[in-house]
Amino acid sequence: MKKIIFSIYNDNVDQNSISTNSYKLDQFRKYSKQLEQAQRDYAAKCNADYMLHRLDITDYTELQFAKIRQLETYAEKYDQVLYLDFDVVPHKRAENIFDVYGDTLAIYSSHEHIEPRELKWFIEKDTFDSQNRYCKAAAKNSMLIIDNCQPSLKIYNTGVFYGSSKVLKQLHFDKRLIELKELLDEAKDDSLYPDNISKNFSYNNEVFVTYLIERYNISCDDMNIQWNYILDGFQTEPPDTAYFIHHVNKSFEISFPEKL
Numbered sequence: 001m002k003k004i005i006f007s008i009y010n011d012n013v014d015q016n017s018i019s020t021n022s023y024k025l026d027q028f029r030k031y032s033k034q035l036e037q038a039q040r041d042y043a044a045k046c047n048a049d050y051m052l053h054r055l056d057i058t059d060y061t062e063l064q065f066a067k068i069r070q071l072e073t074y075a076e077k078y079d080q081v082l083y084l085d086f087d088v089v090p091h092k093r094a095e096n097i098f099d100v101y102g103d104t105l106a107i108y109s110s111h112e113h114i115e116p117r118e119l120k121w122f123i124e125k126d127t128f129d130s131q132n133r134y135c136k137a138a139a140k141n142s143m144l145i146i147d148n149c150q151p152s153l154k155i156y157n158t159g160v161f162y163g164s165s166k167v168l169k170q171l172h173f174d175k176r177l178i179e180l181k182e183l184l185d186e187a188k189d190d191s192l193y194p195d196n197i198s199k200n201f202s203y204n205n206e207v208f209v210t211y212l213i214e215r216y217n218i219s220c221d222d223m224n225i226q227w228n229y230i231l232d233g234f235q236t237e238p239p240d241t242a243y244f245i246h247h248v249n250k251s252f253e254i255s256f257p258e259k260l
Helices: 023-043 060-074 097-101 118-124 133-146 174-188 205-215
Strands: 003-009 050-056 080-084 088-090 105-111 154-164 221-224 227-233 244-247
Touching: 003 023, 003 060, 003 097, 003 244, 023 050, 060 080, 060 154, 060 174, 080 097, 097 105, 097 154, 105 205, 133 154, 133 174, 133 205, 154 205, 154 244, 174 205
Parallel strands: 003 050, 003 080, 105 221, 227 244
Antiparallel strands: 080 154, 088 244, 105 154
């Protein structure tokens, strides 16, 4: 079985996106060697190839699309493929993910439910944005509803994305991308959701990937949270059971406490 782990790194992404800023880019530059080595070490542990792609794509959205395209490209040459965001640090205790998930897709999903009272407050205060996971789930659901498909509360986090070649080839993400954008545009204009939510619908790899999996009933395991344990403004310390630590907050010193 041919296996590969890959990541994508660009420390010059446009800072117009709410997903990036000068602090985050500086943190990547400061810890890039440690981040790459941690991923390389895990690949060696799994007897997998490793590739770090340094892409000259400054648009954040296009950079996110590039990782899905690359998954499909590697599926032509490898039996099993694992993508890791460059801010994902595999812990030394991590099991071999290729043995765990085998011949399927595996992605961590969240179920974006907001209580009606809270939702009313968020809408009135207009606190949503395009990266809000509830808005992403709403965008995906609006696309599914147009296609007369059953909506769900689910949205996948593609920061850790595992797939066998057989199942990755069923996505046809790149082939369908224009169609996906057109459907999202239609969903934005004709949505069941309030304007303060639908105005935040935007082209997004997680929206599109979740839509494709649900729309075409593609086999996908919901990855255990230990494979994509997200550190953000709410969770700031990983538990001892975490395998992959996803530093959304870019506090890499948690994984690399030694002085640089």
